[in-house]
Amino acid sequence: MATIAVPAARTVRRRSGRLLLAGALAGPVFFASAIIQMLTRAGFDITRHPISQLATGDLGWIQITTFVLAGLGGLALAFGIKRTLTDGTGRRALPVLVGIFGVGLIAAGVFTMDPEYGFPVGTPDEPAAQMSWHSVVHSAAAAVAFTALAIAAIVLTVRHVRRRAVLPAVANGAAALVLLLPMSPDHMSIQIAVNGLVAFTWTTVLALWLRRAA
Template sequence: MATAPVFASEAPEAPERRASGHLLLAGALAGPVFFASAIVQMLTREGFDITRHPISQLATGGLGWIQITTFVVAGLGGVALAAGIRRTLTEGVGRRALPICVGIFGVGLIAAGLLPMDPENGFPAGTPEGPVAQMSWHGVGHSVAAAVAFTALAIAAVVLAVRCARRRAVPPAVLSGAAALVLLLPMSPDHLSIQIAVNGVVAFTWTTVLALLLRRSA
Protein backbone atom coordinates (compact mmCIF):
# COMPACT_ATOMS: atom_id res chain seq x y z
CA MET A 1 0.00 0.00 0.00
CA ALA A 2 2.95 2.34 0.51
CA THR A 3 6.67 2.59 -0.06
CA ALA A 4 9.40 3.31 2.45
CA PRO A 5 9.73 7.05 1.64
CA VAL A 6 6.07 7.54 2.52
CA PHE A 7 6.83 6.42 6.04
CA ALA A 8 10.23 8.02 6.38
CA SER A 9 11.07 9.08 9.94
CA GLU A 10 14.03 9.74 12.16
CA ALA A 11 15.94 6.60 13.13
CA PRO A 12 14.96 5.74 16.75
CA GLU A 13 17.10 4.02 19.34
CA ALA A 14 16.92 0.21 19.55
CA PRO A 15 14.60 0.08 22.62
CA GLU A 16 12.32 2.62 20.94
CA ARG A 17 12.28 0.52 17.76
CA ARG A 18 11.37 -2.59 19.72
CA ALA A 19 8.53 -0.84 21.54
CA SER A 20 7.21 0.59 18.28
CA GLY A 21 7.50 -2.81 16.63
CA HIS A 22 5.46 -4.48 19.37
CA LEU A 23 2.72 -1.84 19.12
CA LEU A 24 2.57 -2.12 15.34
CA LEU A 25 2.49 -5.92 15.51
CA ALA A 26 -0.50 -5.72 17.85
CA GLY A 27 -2.15 -3.38 15.36
CA ALA A 28 -1.43 -5.76 12.48
CA LEU A 29 -2.98 -8.70 14.36
CA ALA A 30 -6.23 -6.88 15.24
CA GLY A 31 -7.91 -7.54 11.91
CA PRO A 32 -6.97 -11.22 11.49
CA VAL A 33 -8.00 -11.95 15.09
CA PHE A 34 -11.32 -10.17 14.64
CA PHE A 35 -12.28 -12.03 11.49
CA ALA A 36 -10.96 -15.42 12.61
CA SER A 37 -13.21 -15.17 15.66
CA ALA A 38 -16.19 -13.84 13.70
CA ILE A 39 -15.95 -16.48 10.97
CA VAL A 40 -15.81 -19.34 13.48
CA GLN A 41 -18.86 -17.92 15.26
CA MET A 42 -20.77 -17.39 12.01
CA LEU A 43 -20.19 -21.04 11.08
CA THR A 44 -21.06 -22.50 14.46
CA ARG A 45 -23.78 -20.38 16.05
CA GLU A 46 -27.28 -21.60 15.34
CA GLY A 47 -29.47 -19.33 13.24
CA PHE A 48 -26.83 -16.81 12.20
CA ASP A 49 -27.12 -15.67 8.56
CA ILE A 50 -24.65 -13.06 7.31
CA THR A 51 -27.16 -11.93 4.67
CA ARG A 52 -29.61 -10.96 7.43
CA HIS A 53 -27.54 -10.45 10.57
CA PRO A 54 -24.61 -8.01 10.93
CA ILE A 55 -21.46 -9.36 12.53
CA SER A 56 -22.17 -7.21 15.58
CA GLN A 57 -25.22 -9.34 16.35
CA LEU A 58 -22.89 -12.15 17.36
CA ALA A 59 -22.45 -10.15 20.59
CA THR A 60 -26.01 -11.09 21.63
CA GLY A 61 -27.18 -14.24 23.36
CA GLY A 62 -25.47 -16.61 25.77
CA LEU A 63 -22.28 -16.79 23.71
CA GLY A 64 -22.26 -13.07 22.99
CA TRP A 65 -19.33 -12.58 25.33
CA ILE A 66 -17.06 -14.09 22.65
CA GLN A 67 -17.81 -11.34 20.14
CA ILE A 68 -17.78 -8.68 22.86
CA THR A 69 -14.26 -9.82 23.77
CA THR A 70 -13.34 -9.89 20.08
CA PHE A 71 -14.43 -6.27 19.68
CA VAL A 72 -12.45 -5.19 22.74
CA VAL A 73 -9.29 -7.06 21.68
CA ALA A 74 -9.49 -5.63 18.15
CA GLY A 75 -10.09 -2.16 19.59
CA LEU A 76 -7.03 -2.46 21.82
CA GLY A 77 -5.10 -3.46 18.71
CA GLY A 78 -6.33 -0.29 17.03
CA VAL A 79 -5.18 1.82 19.99
CA ALA A 80 -1.80 0.07 19.89
CA LEU A 81 -1.54 0.83 16.17
CA ALA A 82 -2.28 4.49 16.87
CA ALA A 83 0.53 4.57 19.43
CA GLY A 84 2.85 2.84 16.96
CA ILE A 85 2.02 5.37 14.24
CA ARG A 86 2.70 8.23 16.63
CA ARG A 87 6.11 6.78 17.49
CA THR A 88 7.02 5.95 13.88
CA LEU A 89 5.74 8.90 11.82
CA THR A 90 7.73 11.85 13.08
CA GLU A 91 7.47 14.18 10.08
CA GLY A 92 5.33 15.02 7.09
CA VAL A 93 1.63 15.22 6.37
CA GLY A 94 -0.54 13.17 8.69
CA ARG A 95 1.95 12.63 11.50
CA ARG A 96 -0.57 14.10 13.98
CA ALA A 97 -3.92 13.34 12.35
CA LEU A 98 -3.25 9.69 11.51
CA PRO A 99 -2.66 8.41 15.08
CA ILE A 100 -5.59 10.45 16.40
CA CYS A 101 -8.02 9.05 13.82
CA VAL A 102 -6.78 5.48 14.21
CA GLY A 103 -6.97 5.83 17.99
CA ILE A 104 -10.61 6.96 17.73
CA PHE A 105 -11.24 3.88 15.57
CA GLY A 106 -9.79 1.63 18.27
CA VAL A 107 -11.71 3.26 21.11
CA GLY A 108 -14.88 3.12 19.00
CA LEU A 109 -14.47 -0.64 18.54
CA ILE A 110 -14.06 -1.11 22.28
CA ALA A 111 -17.22 0.91 22.94
CA ALA A 112 -19.12 -0.99 20.23
CA GLY A 113 -18.19 -4.24 21.95
CA LEU A 114 -19.16 -3.09 25.44
CA LEU A 115 -22.47 -1.72 24.10
CA PRO A 116 -23.97 -4.71 22.23
CA MET A 117 -26.78 -4.30 19.73
CA ASP A 118 -30.24 -5.75 20.40
CA PRO A 119 -31.37 -9.28 19.43
CA GLU A 120 -33.61 -9.15 16.35
CA ASN A 121 -34.52 -10.86 13.08
CA GLY A 122 -34.53 -14.31 14.62
CA PHE A 123 -31.05 -14.17 16.17
CA PRO A 124 -30.07 -15.46 18.65
CA ALA A 125 -32.17 -18.57 18.07
CA GLY A 126 -35.62 -18.04 19.57
CA THR A 127 -35.66 -14.28 19.00
CA PRO A 128 -38.83 -13.10 17.19
CA GLU A 129 -38.50 -12.30 13.50
CA GLY A 130 -38.35 -8.68 12.42
CA PRO A 131 -36.49 -5.65 13.77
CA VAL A 132 -36.61 -4.76 17.46
CA ALA A 133 -39.61 -2.57 18.33
CA GLN A 134 -37.50 -0.03 20.22
CA MET A 135 -33.72 0.10 20.39
CA SER A 136 -32.19 -0.09 23.86
CA TRP A 137 -29.75 2.55 25.08
CA HIS A 138 -26.84 0.18 24.51
CA GLY A 139 -28.14 -0.66 21.02
CA VAL A 140 -28.14 3.04 20.17
CA GLY A 141 -24.70 3.39 21.74
CA HIS A 142 -23.40 0.52 19.64
CA SER A 143 -24.59 2.12 16.41
CA VAL A 144 -23.09 5.50 17.33
CA ALA A 145 -19.76 3.99 18.42
CA ALA A 146 -19.46 1.92 15.22
CA ALA A 147 -20.34 4.91 13.03
CA VAL A 148 -17.76 7.12 14.75
CA ALA A 149 -15.10 4.40 14.55
CA PHE A 150 -15.44 3.74 10.84
CA THR A 151 -15.80 7.42 9.96
CA ALA A 152 -12.57 8.16 11.84
CA LEU A 153 -10.80 5.39 9.98
CA ALA A 154 -12.09 6.71 6.65
CA ILE A 155 -10.62 10.11 7.53
CA ALA A 156 -7.33 8.38 8.40
CA ALA A 157 -7.34 6.73 4.96
CA VAL A 158 -7.93 10.12 3.32
CA VAL A 159 -5.03 11.60 5.29
CA LEU A 160 -2.74 8.77 4.22
CA ALA A 161 -3.88 9.15 0.61
CA VAL A 162 -2.90 12.83 0.72
CA ARG A 163 0.44 11.99 2.30
CA CYS A 164 1.15 9.41 -0.40
CA ALA A 165 0.01 11.70 -3.21
CA ARG A 166 2.27 14.51 -2.03
CA ARG A 167 5.19 12.07 -2.13
CA ARG A 168 4.15 10.84 -5.60
CA ALA A 169 3.39 7.34 -4.32
CA VAL A 170 0.43 6.88 -6.65
CA PRO A 171 -0.65 3.23 -6.00
CA PRO A 172 -0.90 3.60 -2.20
CA ALA A 173 -2.61 6.96 -2.59
CA VAL A 174 -5.24 5.42 -4.87
CA LEU A 175 -5.74 2.38 -2.64
CA SER A 176 -6.13 4.46 0.51
CA GLY A 177 -8.53 6.76 -1.31
CA ALA A 178 -10.55 3.75 -2.48
CA ALA A 179 -10.68 2.38 1.07
CA ALA A 180 -11.97 5.73 2.34
CA LEU A 181 -14.62 5.81 -0.40
CA VAL A 182 -15.91 2.35 0.53
CA LEU A 183 -16.06 3.24 4.22
CA LEU A 184 -17.97 6.45 3.51
CA LEU A 185 -20.59 4.95 1.19
CA PRO A 186 -24.16 5.32 2.54
CA MET A 187 -25.58 2.18 4.11
CA SER A 188 -28.25 0.35 2.10
CA PRO A 189 -31.08 -1.05 4.27
CA ASP A 190 -31.51 -3.95 1.82
CA HIS A 191 -27.88 -5.09 2.07
CA LEU A 192 -26.92 -3.70 5.46
CA SER A 193 -25.27 -6.77 6.99
CA ILE A 194 -23.24 -7.54 3.85
CA GLN A 195 -22.11 -3.93 3.54
CA ILE A 196 -21.04 -3.88 7.18
CA ALA A 197 -19.00 -7.04 6.61
CA VAL A 198 -17.36 -5.54 3.51
CA ASN A 199 -16.55 -2.37 5.44
CA GLY A 200 -14.95 -4.48 8.15
CA VAL A 201 -12.79 -6.34 5.62
CA VAL A 202 -11.68 -3.07 4.00
CA ALA A 203 -11.01 -1.37 7.34
CA PHE A 204 -8.97 -4.18 8.86
CA THR A 205 -7.08 -4.87 5.63
CA TRP A 206 -6.07 -1.20 5.58
CA THR A 207 -4.95 -1.19 9.21
CA THR A 208 -3.07 -4.48 8.85
CA VAL A 209 -1.15 -3.40 5.75
CA LEU A 210 -0.37 0.00 7.27
CA ALA A 211 0.90 -1.61 10.48
CA LEU A 212 3.12 -4.07 8.61
CA LEU A 213 4.61 -1.38 6.35
CA LEU A 214 5.30 0.91 9.29
CA ARG A 215 6.87 -1.97 11.19
CA ARG A 216 9.15 -2.74 8.26
CA SER A 217 10.19 0.91 7.92
CA ALA A 218 10.84 1.17 11.65
Protein backbone atom coordinates in the same frame (compact mmCIF):
# COMPACT_ATOMS: atom_id res chain seq x y z
CA MET B 1 26.98 8.85 25.37
CA ALA B 2 26.88 7.11 21.99
CA THR B 3 27.03 3.66 23.56
CA ILE B 4 24.00 4.58 25.68
CA ALA B 5 22.05 6.17 22.82
CA VAL B 6 22.28 3.15 20.49
CA PRO B 7 20.69 0.60 22.88
CA ALA B 8 18.05 3.22 23.79
CA ALA B 9 17.16 3.70 20.13
CA ARG B 10 16.94 -0.05 19.66
CA THR B 11 14.62 -0.32 22.65
CA VAL B 12 12.34 2.37 21.20
CA ARG B 13 12.26 0.60 17.82
CA ARG B 14 11.53 -2.71 19.49
CA ARG B 15 8.61 -1.28 21.45
CA SER B 16 7.28 0.48 18.37
CA GLY B 17 7.53 -2.77 16.44
CA ARG B 18 5.52 -4.59 19.09
CA LEU B 19 2.80 -1.95 19.03
CA LEU B 20 2.59 -2.13 15.25
CA LEU B 21 2.51 -5.92 15.34
CA ALA B 22 -0.43 -5.78 17.75
CA GLY B 23 -2.14 -3.39 15.36
CA ALA B 24 -1.48 -5.69 12.42
CA LEU B 25 -2.98 -8.69 14.24
CA ALA B 26 -6.21 -6.90 15.23
CA GLY B 27 -7.90 -7.50 11.88
CA PRO B 28 -6.99 -11.17 11.39
CA VAL B 29 -8.00 -11.97 14.99
CA PHE B 30 -11.33 -10.15 14.58
CA PHE B 31 -12.29 -11.93 11.38
CA ALA B 32 -11.01 -15.35 12.46
CA SER B 33 -13.23 -15.11 15.53
CA ALA B 34 -16.21 -13.74 13.58
CA ILE B 35 -16.00 -16.38 10.84
CA ILE B 36 -15.77 -19.25 13.32
CA GLN B 37 -18.80 -17.90 15.16
CA MET B 38 -20.77 -17.38 11.94
CA LEU B 39 -20.15 -21.00 10.97
CA THR B 40 -20.90 -22.52 14.37
CA ARG B 41 -23.64 -20.44 16.00
CA ALA B 42 -27.11 -21.73 15.20
CA GLY B 43 -29.43 -19.34 13.41
CA PHE B 44 -26.85 -16.78 12.30
CA ASP B 45 -27.20 -15.64 8.69
CA ILE B 46 -24.74 -13.01 7.42
CA THR B 47 -27.27 -11.90 4.79
CA ARG B 48 -29.68 -10.90 7.58
CA HIS B 49 -27.58 -10.42 10.72
CA PRO B 50 -24.66 -7.99 11.04
CA ILE B 51 -21.49 -9.31 12.67
CA SER B 52 -22.24 -7.18 15.72
CA GLN B 53 -25.26 -9.34 16.47
CA LEU B 54 -22.90 -12.16 17.42
CA ALA B 55 -22.42 -10.21 20.66
CA THR B 56 -25.96 -11.18 21.74
CA GLY B 57 -27.10 -14.39 23.43
CA ASP B 58 -25.33 -16.76 25.80
CA LEU B 59 -22.17 -16.88 23.68
CA GLY B 60 -22.18 -13.16 23.00
CA TRP B 61 -19.21 -12.70 25.33
CA ILE B 62 -16.98 -14.15 22.60
CA GLN B 63 -17.77 -11.36 20.14
CA ILE B 64 -17.71 -8.75 22.90
CA THR B 65 -14.19 -9.90 23.76
CA THR B 66 -13.31 -9.89 20.06
CA PHE B 67 -14.43 -6.27 19.71
CA VAL B 68 -12.45 -5.21 22.77
CA LEU B 69 -9.27 -7.01 21.64
CA ALA B 70 -9.57 -5.49 18.15
CA GLY B 71 -10.06 -2.06 19.74
CA LEU B 72 -6.97 -2.52 21.88
CA GLY B 73 -5.11 -3.49 18.72
CA GLY B 74 -6.33 -0.27 17.13
CA LEU B 75 -5.03 1.73 20.08
CA ALA B 76 -1.69 -0.08 19.87
CA LEU B 77 -1.52 0.85 16.20
CA ALA B 78 -2.28 4.48 17.05
CA PHE B 79 0.64 4.59 19.51
CA GLY B 80 2.83 2.79 17.00
CA ILE B 81 2.00 5.40 14.35
CA LYS B 82 2.81 8.21 16.77
CA ARG B 83 6.19 6.65 17.51
CA THR B 84 7.20 5.92 13.91
CA LEU B 85 5.50 8.55 11.73
CA THR B 86 7.41 11.60 12.91
CA ASP B 87 7.35 13.84 9.84
CA GLY B 88 5.19 14.81 6.89
CA THR B 89 1.45 14.99 6.31
CA GLY B 90 -0.64 13.07 8.82
CA ARG B 91 1.94 12.67 11.55
CA ARG B 92 -0.41 14.33 14.06
CA ALA B 93 -3.83 13.44 12.63
CA LEU B 94 -3.31 9.74 11.90
CA PRO B 95 -2.60 8.59 15.49
CA VAL B 96 -5.66 10.48 16.74
CA LEU B 97 -7.98 9.13 14.04
CA VAL B 98 -6.80 5.54 14.42
CA GLY B 99 -7.07 5.93 18.20
CA ILE B 100 -10.70 7.01 17.79
CA PHE B 101 -11.25 3.89 15.69
CA GLY B 102 -9.84 1.73 18.49
CA VAL B 103 -11.92 3.39 21.20
CA GLY B 104 -15.01 3.08 19.00
CA LEU B 105 -14.49 -0.67 18.61
CA ILE B 106 -14.14 -1.12 22.37
CA ALA B 107 -17.36 0.87 22.93
CA ALA B 108 -19.13 -1.16 20.23
CA GLY B 109 -18.18 -4.31 22.10
CA VAL B 110 -19.16 -3.10 25.56
CA PHE B 111 -22.51 -1.71 24.37
CA THR B 112 -24.24 -4.46 22.39
CA MET B 113 -26.99 -4.23 19.80
CA ASP B 114 -30.42 -5.78 20.34
CA PRO B 115 -31.39 -9.37 19.45
CA GLU B 116 -33.66 -9.36 16.38
CA TYR B 117 -34.57 -11.14 13.16
CA GLY B 118 -34.51 -14.56 14.80
CA PHE B 119 -31.03 -14.34 16.32
CA PRO B 120 -30.15 -15.60 18.82
CA VAL B 121 -32.42 -18.61 18.33
CA GLY B 122 -35.75 -17.95 20.03
CA THR B 123 -35.77 -14.23 19.20
CA PRO B 124 -38.87 -13.11 17.22
CA ASP B 125 -38.18 -13.06 13.48
CA GLU B 126 -38.68 -9.31 13.20
CA PRO B 127 -36.81 -6.10 14.01
CA ALA B 128 -36.63 -4.96 17.63
CA ALA B 129 -39.76 -2.99 18.55
CA GLN B 130 -37.61 -0.19 19.92
CA MET B 131 -33.83 0.22 20.01
CA SER B 132 -32.40 0.01 23.52
CA TRP B 133 -30.04 2.72 24.74
CA HIS B 134 -27.06 0.38 24.51
CA SER B 135 -27.95 -0.50 20.91
CA VAL B 136 -28.05 3.21 20.07
CA VAL B 137 -24.61 3.67 21.68
CA HIS B 138 -23.32 0.64 19.76
CA SER B 139 -24.47 2.05 16.42
CA ALA B 140 -23.07 5.50 17.19
CA ALA B 141 -19.71 4.10 18.33
CA ALA B 142 -19.37 1.96 15.21
CA ALA B 143 -20.30 4.90 12.94
CA VAL B 144 -17.76 7.18 14.60
CA ALA B 145 -15.06 4.49 14.47
CA PHE B 146 -15.40 3.77 10.76
CA THR B 147 -15.80 7.44 9.85
CA ALA B 148 -12.57 8.23 11.71
CA LEU B 149 -10.79 5.46 9.85
CA ALA B 150 -12.12 6.71 6.51
CA ILE B 151 -10.76 10.18 7.29
CA ALA B 152 -7.43 8.57 8.26
CA ALA B 153 -7.35 6.87 4.86
CA ILE B 154 -7.98 10.24 3.20
CA VAL B 155 -5.15 11.81 5.20
CA LEU B 156 -2.81 9.01 4.12
CA THR B 157 -3.98 9.49 0.52
CA VAL B 158 -2.92 13.16 0.69
CA ARG B 159 0.42 12.13 2.20
CA HIS B 160 1.11 9.70 -0.67
CA VAL B 161 -0.05 12.20 -3.32
CA ARG B 162 2.42 14.75 -1.98
CA ARG B 163 5.14 12.12 -2.15
CA ARG B 164 4.01 11.11 -5.68
CA ALA B 165 3.31 7.54 -4.59
CA VAL B 166 0.47 6.79 -7.01
CA LEU B 167 -0.52 3.22 -6.13
CA PRO B 168 -0.66 3.78 -2.33
CA ALA B 169 -2.63 6.97 -2.92
CA VAL B 170 -5.18 5.16 -5.10
CA ALA B 171 -5.46 2.25 -2.64
CA ASN B 172 -6.05 4.54 0.33
CA GLY B 173 -8.53 6.64 -1.62
CA ALA B 174 -10.47 3.52 -2.61
CA ALA B 175 -10.58 2.34 1.01
CA ALA B 176 -11.92 5.71 2.14
CA LEU B 177 -14.56 5.65 -0.59
CA VAL B 178 -15.83 2.21 0.44
CA LEU B 179 -15.99 3.18 4.12
CA LEU B 180 -17.93 6.36 3.34
CA LEU B 181 -20.56 4.78 1.07
CA PRO B 182 -24.09 5.14 2.49
CA MET B 183 -25.63 2.01 3.95
CA SER B 184 -28.15 0.11 1.83
CA PRO B 185 -31.13 -1.05 3.96
CA ASP B 186 -31.51 -4.18 1.81
CA HIS B 187 -27.88 -5.31 2.10
CA MET B 188 -26.78 -3.66 5.33
CA SER B 189 -25.31 -6.73 7.04
CA ILE B 190 -23.23 -7.64 3.98
CA GLN B 191 -22.07 -4.04 3.57
CA ILE B 192 -21.06 -3.86 7.23
CA ALA B 193 -19.01 -7.04 6.78
CA VAL B 194 -17.32 -5.62 3.67
CA ASN B 195 -16.59 -2.35 5.47
CA GLY B 196 -15.04 -4.31 8.33
CA LEU B 197 -12.89 -6.29 5.90
CA VAL B 198 -11.70 -3.11 4.17
CA ALA B 199 -11.06 -1.35 7.48
CA PHE B 200 -9.04 -4.15 9.03
CA THR B 201 -7.13 -4.83 5.81
CA TRP B 202 -6.19 -1.14 5.81
CA THR B 203 -5.00 -1.19 9.44
CA THR B 204 -3.03 -4.40 8.88
CA VAL B 205 -1.29 -3.11 5.76
CA LEU B 206 -0.54 0.23 7.44
CA ALA B 207 0.90 -1.48 10.50
CA LEU B 208 3.12 -3.81 8.45
CA TRP B 209 4.26 -0.94 6.21
CA LEU B 210 5.27 1.19 9.19
CA ARG B 211 6.89 -1.77 10.94
CA ARG B 212 9.01 -2.47 7.91
CA ALA B 213 9.93 1.19 7.55
CA ALA B 214 10.87 1.39 11.22
